[in-house]
């Protein structure tokens with residue numbers, strides 16, 4: 001059966017990084033019996049320039065019909081002043097919402113070869129392997145009202161609304177507990193129940209689900225501000241962290257920076273399993289942004305995009321061995337001192353986007 | 368004229384830390400011509416135990432009438448299950464709201480003697496001196512609706528509301544710009560304008576105020592998630608950071624952890640200058656919490672509480688020389704290797720709360 005991949009390279013360095021994934025897909029189709037069929041669309045500023053919206057209905061339909069979406073990055077200074085509803089990020093948010101990708105998996109791992117690139121002391125991050133499970137379709141990102149109102153007298157009022165229902169908290173918590181069982185079996189939940197009602201409900205629902213169905217998993221609760229502190233103080237204390245959309249945004253960025261491997265970190269956004277097929281809608285994207293300052297120069301690091309494709313092999317297609325091999329290929333290439341500019345270190349060899357992609361593909365072939 | 372200080376030691380290590388400040392106040396009254404008059408109340412769990420509320424009306428009235436409030440810390444496991452409205456934090460939040468303490472100043476400085484205690488590489492934090500200016504009476508902390516509703520079917524819905532009006536953004540921005548002028552003249556504003564309408568308004572209002580009145584101050588904007596990353600990557604790039612209540616909560620905790628001096632960091636919460644007297648309502652409190660696990664053992668670090676009193680001398684009473692001297696006394700004592708357990712290092716002398724307070728007072732007397 002054909003496996004339909006829909007590619008949305010987006011803006012900035014997105015297209016360059018996506019090209020390196022394309023090479024891997026072609027190789028898998030040609031040599032490994034892969035049945036991947038790719039189609040491509042526009043998202044973000046490039047969609048706005050072409051269609052006046054951050055993603056067209058046609059591309060949304062293709063994303064809905066695909067087995068998996070690979071997403072590059074969106075945004076850039078040339079779109080800073082476009083209307084709020086069609087800003088580049090609106091395309092990303094619509095994909096997440098309409099595909100109901102409620103579970104965002106953000107691994108923060110420290111590649112051994114890069115431990116010294118972390119701003120943290122190496123002993124604190126060596127071997128770091130955290131998984132942040134972020135709720136992605138609820139909370140303040142999508143709650144209504146979300147408005148700016150003119151009050152007269154030169155005063156305006158802006159409102160954003162954080163909304164969480166029991167079922168939203170339950171389903172993201174279940175994902176976190178299930179993933180923990182495949183790892184070190186420990187979940188830390190982060191919210192601000194001392195200030196937010198959504199934190200109170202989050203804490204209750206998660207605690208009850210834990211008692212009812214996941215009592216074998218070690219569970220801790222931390223206030224989100226203290227969680228941010230602890231991530232910086234001693235990140236290795238964590239296995240799986242589960243948290244809401246906005247805290248997840250902040251905490252996963254902090255966590256990714258700890259690894260010294262930012263620009264290297266992938267993410268997966270998953271929907272609920274289909275009742276009949278068991279298949280989940282899914283989108284895979286690098287944690288890094290569009291990096292407009294280095295776009296088009298051929299120097300961007302494609303590793304996060306390639307690692308996102310490895311997550312796609314693992315979570316959408318169950319190709320665990322191939323996913324493992326692709327991740328190993330990345331680690332081996334780093335071990336051999338091949339580096340793009342962003343992760344360059346003394347004694348290493350600096351290469352561009354294409355050479356990095358080639359090196360990983362060559363290594364992947366050899367494994 | 369009498370200077371009225373209202374002390375709210377609170378729970379956990381709050382009372383122990385406050386005792387060390389009392390000694391300094393007594394000395395200033397006895398030897399330096401101080402005219403400080405102190406009264407004391409209950410807040411948090413201790414107020415709940417005595418009165419069934421997190422702060423009594425009588426103590427609120429005293430706080431309103433004081434020239435400055437010194438606040439210790441609130442909370443502890445024995446009050447985890449008390450009703451939401453009377454939980455320990457409710458006392459703190461009511462003080463902030465009713466005194467209209469909209470400007471929370473959180474310095475993140477790295478005491479040279481403690482640079483090696485940071486989890487960051489020493490060169491990244493040595494000499495670090497950031498000031499986080501956090502909006503403290505608005506946003507999701509106080510916006511309505513803030514509810515949990517039963518939807519039937521076993522489903523509940525939690526709602527929190529982030530609200531910001533133009534004037535709230537203007538007044539906190541003005542504080543940040545004014546403080547920047549006394550420092551390195553640079554402000555970085557952090558919000559999520561790509562997702563939140565309050566971020567859009569925040570950005571607009573601050574940008575306009577900058578153009579109209581503070582064009583001499585260098586201004587940058589950063590998305591709050593990227594800001595969290597940058598704090599970990601290269602904290603010295605910042606001078607003053609201005610941000611909303613919830614982002615300020617998260618970002619200031621991350622920033623304080625960077626310094627290796629957590630447990631040492633003070634904060635000031637200021638209201639608007641009184642129309643007649645120019646006097647601001649003010650409350651001073653350590654950034655650390657009530658640390659119930661070490662409470663009552665005589666080992667808590669009183670430095671954050673003492674440094675909070677130094678901020679009180681500076682901002683409420685204009686006693687700049689005395690504030691400088693008290694801060695210098697703290698730094699000198701650390702330089703001499705006198706340490707409480709939380710900041711103990713090889714070759715240093717470990718002391719308890721009282722000895723640390725005594726050492727700082729002795730040093731202060733000698734300056």
Ligand SMILES: CC(C)[C@H](C(=O)O)[C@@H](O)C(=O)O
Nearest residue numbers: 089092093249287561562592
């Ligand atoms: C681009 C932006 C809308 C997005 C978010 O805030 O979720 C990004 O920061 C992320 O974390 O994927």
Ligand SMILES: CC(C)[C@H](C(=O)O)[C@@H](O)C(=O)O
Nearest residue numbers: 194195225456459460616654
């Ligand atoms: C105790 C809590 C309510 C408080 C807050 O969230 O503001 C604390 O974390 C702080 O930063 O002062």
